[in-house]
């Protein structure tokens with residue numbers, strides 16, 4: 584785990600992530616800052632976990648000027664800035680940022696079932 588450094592995003596589609604905080608105990612969680620520069624996107628995917636239920640609360644700190652829209656099958660709660668969803672179950676994606684830069688604060692945790 585690399586803390587406080589920009590790292591290439593998992594889907595390798597141009598976005599970057601920075602791990603701000605994370606722990607495995609008592610509840611596994613992570614807190615990332617995500618940065619989507621012009622031309623970046625995330626194709627439709629799910630984020631599986633080995634066991635338990637993955638929850639994620641994303642707060643859009645800065646919207647792109649154009650593009651960069653979050654799309655999710657079945658969000659638990661969604662407003663223009665707040666997206667709460669089950670990334671292991673609900674397919675989600677981010678459309679290509681056409682102009683500007685998008686920033687997201689992303690808090691994820693896994694509930695053991």
Ligand SMILES: O=C(O)CCC(=O)C(=O)O
Pocket residue numbers: 617625630639641653670675676677687689
């Ligand atoms: O940036 C977003 O809105 C979603 C990123 C994503 O795929 C995730 O948080 O699992």
Ligand SMILES: [Fe+2]
Pocket residue numbers: 628629630670675
């Ligand atoms: Fe995801």
